Amino acid sequence: MNLSALRRGLGNSLVQAVLVVVGLLWLTPLAGLLVSSLRSAQDTAKGGWWTALTSPRQLSFDNYTSLLGNAGMTRAFWNTVLISVPTTILVVAIAALAGYAFAWLEFPGRDALFLLVVALLVVPVQIGLLPVAKLFGQLGLFGTIPGVVLFHVSYGLPFAIFLLRNYFAEIPREMLEAARMDGGNEWRIFTRLVLPVGRPALASLAIFQFLWVWNDMLVALLFADSSSQPLTVELQSQIRQFGSNIDVLAPGAFLSLIVPVAVFFAFQRHFVQGVMAGSVK
Amino acid sequence: MTVTLTRTTAPPAAEAVARKRRARRRGRTVALLFVLPALLLLGALVVYPVLFSVGRSFFDASGTRFVGGDNYTEMFRDPATLKAVRNTAVWVVVAPTLLTGLGLILAVLVEKVRWATAFKLLLFMPMAVSFLAAGIIFRLAYDEDPDKGVLNAAAVGVHDAFRDTAGYPTARARDGAGLTRGADGSYRTGTTVSPGDTVTLGLVGVAPKDLPAGAEPASAAAARPAGPDELRGVVYLDFTPGGGGKQGAVDRQESGLPKVRVEAVRDGKTVASTTTAADGSFRFPGLETGSYSVALPGSNFSQPYDGISWLGPALVTPAIIGAYLWIWTGFAMVLIGAGLSTLPRDSLEAARMDGANEWQVFRRITVPLLAPVLTVVFVTLVINVMKVFDLVYIIAPGPVQEDATVLATQMWLVSFGGGNDQGLGSALGVLLLLLVIPAMVFNVRRFRGSQR
Structure with a gap:
């Protein structure tokens, strides 16, 4: 009884983990587009959009303007x-x-x-x-x-x-x-x-x-x-x-x-x- | 009910019949006015074009000569259209299968968490995004340059995590600088060295901008004396930015080369190996006395791994199918999830x-009970996959377009995109129509069944 409850609990956190990973996987391409849209052409030529996550100074609305x-x-x-x-x-x-x-x-x-x-x-x-x-x-x-x-x-x-x-x-x-x-x-x-x-x-x-x-x-x-x-x-x-x-x-x-x-x-x-x-x- | 009774008793019979007929005629006119706009548009812009295309498909490119079924045989002879037929077959088999499977798994899993609605919303959202925008999103993600495409950045990251050397593909030693080049691209000291020595291994041919971030000047390490049983040294870039350095000597501004693999070799056998630190220094402690040579294996100079060519000819179709999965998985999941919620909880x-454990319940009960829903999802996806156009047109780069082509893109290329063969183009359109019919008949039957 206790064992199966434990197993169910473990199984559930595994399911949660899998779904979180899938969710992130689904969000990443969209995040990539959004971040890319906020970077200048020069920054884009220098490195991937994910570099902007650590140096948010790259981001601006200039492209949209x-x-x-x-x-x-x-x-x-x-x-x-x-x-x-x-x-x-x-x-x-x-x-x-x-x-x-x-x-x-x-x-x-x-x-x-x-x-x-x-x-x-x-x-x-x-x-x-x-x-x-x-x-x-x-x-x-x-x-x-x-x-x-x-x-x-x-x-x-x-x-x-x-x-x-x-x-x-x-x-x-x-x-x-x-x-x-x-x-x-x-x-x-x-x-x-x-x-x-x-x-x-x-x-x-x-x-x-x-x-x-x-x-x-x-x-x-x-x-x-x-x-x-x-x-x-x-x-x-x-x-x-x-x-x-x-x-x-x-x-x-x-x-x-x-x-x-x-x-x-x-x-x-x-x-x-x-x-x-x-x-x- | 009472209203009907009072009405029928009022006017005499003959007059009632006449009035009824008049009312009926008027009713017909009104009904025709209601359907007229739809019938006009459908007749002129859908029915007529279908007939025209079917007829046109039996004529040659210019439309002047009747060629019978030649366009249809040409379709399976011309390598480009044949490729399109093959690719469409791959799409139709692979994409709906993966989507139905993925949708089923996620639909079952998501039932078990409390944030199911949020998850469903997130996965369904790409359905709102145009194929064009999705195409741009994935063109970006699949970019071959690991400094641009997130997928290759991940691939290179994983690859390099299992490899601790930095690559210096352009590096070489100056002639006569004490390093001799082996046939496998490795370098080895010409003279032998013994424990207690400090060796300096100068390389050139690395542009300062290609130096790894964090590389430090090598001169301090080069001056550090070695202990009696150790061999020390530096691998450095024998080039002073701005000039002025002395060849073969470790000048003050010259940088070490980090993460170079270095081996101590004795009697042709590698007895110790290490990689250089940020300042290019290395040391082999605890060596027996004797004569050694120091070698830089060829792997230091091999081309760096630069990821996977997602949009190359070999992988372009799987890559585009991947983008398609991103869009449609939520659809499959929600539709299957709706079916799942109607399953009898008791069984x-x-x-x-x-x-029974969860897996047995899934295999023996859930899947068989869901079979009708899974079929609907599969068939619906087949219809949509057969007509896929925008994604292929957008994601496949120009030169790879012909490797990725499917029926819909090929039809476009042949008719409007330079092929200019409207006979063959019409035949491809008709083929598309014929292929969609069985799946559509199935779906309409199902839809009408569910309405009853």
Whole structure:
């Protein structure tokens, strides 16, 4: 009895030790980026970021000051906002409308169309790049922010509709019929009943979608030009001279990850749910 | 219920039917308006492109000549795309397996500590970080220069901890300074020495900036007399910064060379060995009388160990998979942890009561019960791994890009990154689509099942 308790106690401290090591392992790369982003190019050339831990005089916000003074960087940051916010709103709005219609409204071919939408879940973004680029070229959307947004919205929709239809379908039939009997038209029912009831799903979807687009590089790499490119593409273009550009890349990367990480900590539960649901993609 | 009853009794039957039909038609119009924006976008930007790409994949690079399945056979003939297919296969097998295993272990372990939530949050956080930022983070960590990359700094640190000599790869002796060079790169005194002697071994070819920190001037030690049964000496840098020193003599400003391995050799056999102190001094106490020579073995002059070439052609894919683990382990752990919390506590407790140890409980009960969840995690990861693009594109340095290439990056390179073969590029896109379909069908089935 005493022996097994002792063994359990020992086992538990071993588990704690293992998890502490794993936790540190996970924190180190991020700490490396943060510390690197606060060091000058000269210090970076001289030694690793960990030397700053013993001589904290190396640390300063100079890199960030010059980053914020860099017109290309600040524009790229705003482009990221201008791409990800409208995309998120559009995906949620369009998918909520369609999701409600697929769940509760009658129209010919409804089930077949919904099956098609679900089938589109498999389509990888890659397959759309070339044809849509040609199409956008003809429409004058290539290299513009609306072009990037439209592409993201389209490829975000199948999952979004799938998620919301399934969520809305759970709304009790009596609730909707009572609203219809009270003389509510479909638009009223949608805005007054369906959207409020669906809030948890809408929030998870919005967070997932925002994250996805904020972090995207591939789509913007093709569809954005130098005036509409987001932070990821702007930073990517400087990767070639990686060694000599750390004083720009490290703070830039930190700037680009601080927004989603803040969203993560602010909305932990919705965030985890959104990512979990979104991983079907 | 009462509302329905009063309604049906009010209007005459014929009028009611007509009104119902009208209402239905209006309902249809409204429904179509609700789905129209989605259908328009999906039709124009998803359905049409898929059809276009499938068609385009049967045409040549310029899109003018129908080539049938040539692009698809080319995919497995062209060394670059074949490499991409192979690497993707490695990714699909290795990454989901490691992630599921790691996630399972951590999910089980984290249940046992009180700060489980904090740990889960920490490990899940990289999911919020873009592949680009993660790529920069790991490009930094994997840097080959041990003075930049934390992983190589650790590797070199561990390696050097098992080796007490400092390397002086550029050091050499001046000709005629009393040291002769052996075939293995070692140096040995030309004349023999006996206990009671003090020898000075001057080397050149070490730049002052390459001297180890903490090296001290050697002149004091060089002047110290040796006892009757000991052999003393210094290994020093026979070079005075700023000039003015005398060759072959230990001048006042000249530095000792610390951590040089020194051997006392008698009749061709090493009888004693030591390493030099900060001022380059060494001593061999307790020697028998006789004639010796002093040798500096070749290991002093070998190239220093400079770590592992993480981003070289051989290790680049495992290295990028490592970065991928950093991002996704939290996901696997949280999903498996959710499954773990639904396991029947009673059967676990019962097994423990029957005297099963933790490992047996894990092997015989936890894992089999978790099998469905583990499958879901695995399949989900397969889908995501198949499409991996940014990480490879960012972490693999330019020249190694072709060793690290996967389907998604290859598709990009072939179509837009200079390859300019949109026929082959489309075929690669279609292949990606075909590969994702089975996993996706599985996942959608599961998702719908869980919704019911």
